[in-house]
Amino acid sequence: MNVDTGAQIGSVELIVWDDVLTAWSEGAFVYGHRVYAYNPQGAWNPRTYMVSTPTCLARCVVGRPAPDKGVIQLNTIVVYDTYLQENLPVPSRGVVSLDAELVAVDPDSNDQNLTIDNPHPVIRCDDGMLKGHATLAGCVMRDYKPTLVFRYSEMPDIVDHVKMSQAIGSPGEPGTSPLQRMYDDTDAADNREMACEDVTPGPSQNCDEYPFAHSYQGAVTCGCDDWTARAVNATDNTRQGTVMSMFFQAYRVLDGDAFWVDTSSS
Amino acid sequence: MNDEIPLSHDTVWVSYHQLILRGLEDPPPDHPDSFPNGLVAAAETDGATILTGISMGPVEVTAELVNEAPPPAVDEWEEVVELSVESTHGSLHVFGLDGDLTDLSNLAWLGPGRYRLRVHARGRDTDPDGTARTPFESYLIISWPADHSPEVVYKRTDRYGQMRRSL
Numbered sequence: 001m002n003v004d005t006g007a008q009i010g011s012v013e014l015i016v017w018d019d020v021l022t023a024w025s026e027g028a029f030v031y032g033h034r035v036y037a038y039n040p041q042g043a044w045n046p047r048t049y050m051v052s053t054p055t056c057l058a059r060c061v062v063g064r065p066a067p068d069k070g071v072i073q074l075n076t077i078v079v080y081d082t083y084l085q086e087n088l089p090v091p092s093r094g095v096v097s098l099d100a101e102l103v104a105v106d107p108d109s110n111d112q113n114l115t116i117d118n119p120h121p122v123i124r125c126d127d128g129m130l131k132g133h134a135t136l137a138g139c140v141m142r143d144y145k146p147t148l149v150f151r152y153s154e155m156p157d158i159v160d161h162v163k164m165s166q167a168i169g170s171p172g173e174p175g176t177s178p179l180q181r182m183y184d185d186t187d188a189a190d191n192r193e194m195a196c197e198d199v200t201p202g203p204s205q206n207c208d209e210y211p212f213a214h215s216y217q218g219a220v221t222c223g224c225d226d227w228t229a230r231a232v233n234a235t236d237n238t239r240q241g242t243v244m245s246m247f248f249q250a251y252r253v254l255d256g257d258a259f260w261v262d263t264s265s266s
Numbered sequence: 267m268n269d270e271i272p273l274s275h276d277t278v279w280v281s282y283h284q285l286i287l288r289g290l291e292d293p294p295p296d297h298p299d300s301f302p303n304g305l306v307a308a309a310e311t312d313g314a315t316i317l318t319g320i321s322m323g324p325v326e327v328t329a330e331l332v333n334e335a336p337p338p339a340v341d342e343w344e345e346v347v348e349l350s351v352e353s354t355h356g357s358l359h360v361f362g363l364d365g366d367l368t369d370l371s372n373l374a375w376l377g378p379g380r381y382r383l384r385v386h387a388r389g390r391d392t393d394p395d396g397t398a399r400t401p402f403e404s405y406l407i408i409s410w411p412a413d414h415s416p417e418v419v420y421k422r423t424d425r426y427g428q429m430r431r432s433l
Contacts, residue, residue, distance in 0.1 A: 025291060098352070122316075131364065131365070131366060132361055132364065132365055132366055132367065132425070133291065134367055135290060135291060136291055152424075156271070169398075185279045185322075185365075188281070188322065189322055189323060189399065190395050192321065192322050192397045193397045196397070201395055203429060204432065204433055205395075206321060206395045207321070207395055208285070213322065214281065214364055220328050233433075234395075234430070234433060235285075235300070235433050236296065237282060237283070237321075238282050238283050238284060238317070239297040240282065241281060241282020241283070241284055241296070241297075241363050241364075242282070242284070242294055242295075242297035242315075242363065243366055244282075245282075245293075245363050246294060246365075247292045249278055249293050249294075250293070
């Protein structure tokens with residue numbers, strides 16, 4: 001913009017991506033902007049720079065700020081990453097509160113700075129709340145429901161059972177109503193005992209219940225009839241437990257957190 | 267100087283028939299393709315899986331740390347298997363598959379390196395695939411530092427182990 005006449009003398013177009021990177025075993029996460037400038041028009045000012053200033057409002061602190069005054073470069077993705085660290089009490093869980101904005105500044109203009117304030121996902125952190133991992137903190141996207149995948153090639157009996165159970169109304173199939181992890185072992189024992197009461201596994205078999213005993217949708221804790229149990233191959237059953245345990249850890253599924261169970265993969 | 271307790275005992279809640287050994291901050295070991303000895307399988311590093319008779323509930327576990335191989339004492343046990351494990355970061359703890367950390371000593375008690383584990387089990391035929399409310403299965407894991415050597419089966423007499431060996 002010409003400061004005397006107010007006429008526009010140049011412009012450049014921007015594409016801005018925001019991303020958030022979390023890890024199951026890290027109490028830190030990365031809040032980042034990717035800025036791609038293209039299509040310069042007229043005498044746009046190449047000294048234009050951008051400032052990324054995520055601010056922690058609650059339950060986190062800035063560990064390492066984004067680079068100062070990243071100058072826009074044409075046809076190049078410029079990265080503005082800020083490392084943030086949760087600071088919740090141990091053990092506890094909570095949503096971190098951020099104010100994240102990206103400001104474009106033309107140092108030679110009187111124009112009002114361009115502020116890009118994209119919505120960002122809600123980030124839930126916890127320290128010491130993942131069952132079996134009391135020494136670790138971690139962060140996840142609170143509103144993302146992860147999907148536990150059971151593959152037919154790995155555990156056919158389990159896939160057959162879950163598929164049948166979901167088909168007649170048990171929850172958990174992606175797009176219906178999710179399961180929720182339940183930590184309580186005694187309630188889980190109640191769930192399994194009731195579900196398996198009338199199942200008599202043959203040699204080399206175990207009783208398998210769905211929804212899982214360690215979910216709030218289990219036979220007793222759901223307060224409903226939407227569950228099934230049947231005899232399955234013993235190796236399929238123990239493998240199911242390992243796959244589930246790895247899944248709960250990888251996605252940091254805490255008590256009450258929702259997840260899907262998908263059986264469509266071969 | 268190591269400050270691990272040489273003899274520790276705790277009740278561990280198992281699910282899906284599994285006690286696992288893993289590093290404090292590690293994921294569980296991959297599920298073995300099979301359990302040829304019917305009791306325990308070691309991961310390539312940093313883990314092992316022990317099969318329990320019950321599917322879910324508490325079992326009694328004792329961890330014993332010794333400097334060298336003790337004479338086998340198998341009379342009180344139904345299944346006894348000895349195998350080698352490697353701990354790359356000096357952390358090998360007993361967990362239920364879905365369970366909390368126990369008070370049992372770290373089996374990789376001298377830090378990173380190779381260990382020999384002698385795993386003992388009793389009571390797996392009491393209620394196979396059952397859901398227990400009080401413990402009636404017992405396990406003893408003895409750990410000492412030793413180079414890798416082939417697995418040794420000292421005793422295999424329970425029906426649950428026979429079933430798992432046949433799969």
